[in-house]
Structure formats: structure tokens, C-alpha cells
Amino acid sequence: MTAIDFNHKLQYLIPALEPFAFKLTKDNANAKDLIQETMLKAFSNKDKFMAGTNMKAWVFTIMRNTFLTNYQKSARQKTFIDTSDNLHFINSTSTKQENNAFSQFAxxxxxxxxxxxxxxxxxxxxxxxxxxxxxxxxxxxxxxxxxxxxxxxxxxxxxxxxxxxxxxxx
Missing domain, CATH: 1.10.10.10 (Winged helix-like DNA-binding domain superfamily/Winged helix DNA-binding domain)
Structure with missing residues (x-):
């Protein structure tokens, strides 16, 4: 498959990728970024695509894996390690403590x-x-x-x- 044919087929898949990207990210701007990153990875790895296989499934897999990698990376960035003797892993986004007394009254x-x-x-x-x-x-x-x-x-x-x-x- 030539680069032009590959590029044409890849561009044809973008409308099918949009709903899936939005479902993963739940945000329009992030979905567009995910599509762009997926297209870049697919085009840069075109030599790994085997002609005669399902290109749509291949690109959807790239998108899903890209999303998961980005999600895991952002989760790691939100977690920091306390270097004291106890070595606690603390997720910085969940530092809120709640008192259940109000819930009991309710x-x-x-x-x-x-x-x-x-x-x-x-x-x-x-x-x-x-x-x-x-x-x-x-x-x-x-x-x-x-x-x-x-x-x-x-x-x-x-x-x-x-x-x-x-x-x-x-």
C-alpha cells in the first residue's frame, strides 16, 4: 500500500473515530487532541500495518491505547510519594475528610x-x-x-x- 493510499484511508476513518474519542474523553477538545495524536501515531507507524487486515480496528486500537497511556500518565502525575520513614502513597486530589454524622442525621x-x-x-x-x-x-x-x-x-x-x-x- 502506498503512502497516499494509506493516508487517504486514514483520513476516511476520522468521522468514525470522533464518537469513540468523545466517549473516552467526555470532552470535545480532548477528543480532537486524541484523534490528532492517534492519526500521528498511525501515520508514523504505517510500516507496521499489514495490508489486507482491518485498518479501522487497527486505528481504534491505537486510539484506545493512546487514551489509556495518557490517562495512566496523568494519574501518576497526580500522585506523589512521601519520603518519610513510612513511605505513604498519597493521591493529592483526594485529601478531603468527611464526617458521617450529617449522613446519619439525614x-x-x-x-x-x-x-x-x-x-x-x-x-x-x-x-x-x-x-x-x-x-x-x-x-x-x-x-x-x-x-x-x-x-x-x-x-x-x-x-x-x-x-x-x-x-x-x-
Missing amino acids: MEDIQEAIQNLDDTYSEPFMMYFRGFKYHEISDRLSIPIGTVKNRIFLARKELKQSLAPYADRY
Whole structure:
């Protein structure tokens, strides 16, 4: 395969690479950088490509490996080593300590709010919360599915009102 043919086929793959690059990076600018780096690596390693094989898979593999290498490199840069006697590995981005007392108070308030719900609303709500589907709740409680949906909606609305102080916390 000539360099011109290789380059033409490589350029043809760019539109297919864009969604994959965005899926990996979750950022438009980083996705474009990843595509550019992938194209550079593919073109500089064209002699390693075997004619007759799947070029698209080859380029996608280059992109995935490039992304993983860059990710690992950035993770290593964020980690530093304490050179004291204990040799702790510390990740500099997670130095925040949290106190679980607030979570405990919130959980107690949530449980109290659910207990204060009328049984008419709390039973379908708790069944839904435990993973039952609307039609299963309807069958078990022998009520129409529309009533199930309405009772769950009203339970959520009432819980939202009674737990309003926590709205800006989570």
C-alpha cells in the first residue's frame, strides 16, 4: 500500500473515530487532541500495518491505547510519594475528610419522613423503592396501575416537601 493510499484511508476513518474519542474523553477538545495524536501515531507507524487486515480496528486500537497511556500518565502525575520513614502513597486530589454524622442525621430524618407517610402511599412507594415494577405492585395490592403510579408520585412529593432542608445538600 502506498503512502497516499494509506493516508487517504486514514483520513476516511476520522468521522468514525470522533464518537469513540468523545466517549473516552467526555470532552470535545480532548477528543480532537486524541484523534490528532492517534492519526500521528498511525501515520508514523504505517510500516507496521499489514495490508489486507482491518485498518479501522487497527486505528481504534491505537486510539484506545493512546487514551489509556495518557490517562495512566496523568494519574501518576497526580500522585506523589512521601519520603518519610513510612513511605505513604498519597493521591493529592483526594485529601478531603468527611464526617458521617450529617449522613446519619439525614438518614434518620428520611426514615422518619417515610414512617410519617400514610400507609396508602408508603406501601406502594416502599415496594417501588425495593425494586418492584408498577404492574407487580398493582397485582399485589389489587389496585389499578394508574393508582399505583399516582400514590408513588404523591409519596415522593410529600417526602420532597418534608425533606426540603436537605435539598441543597445532595
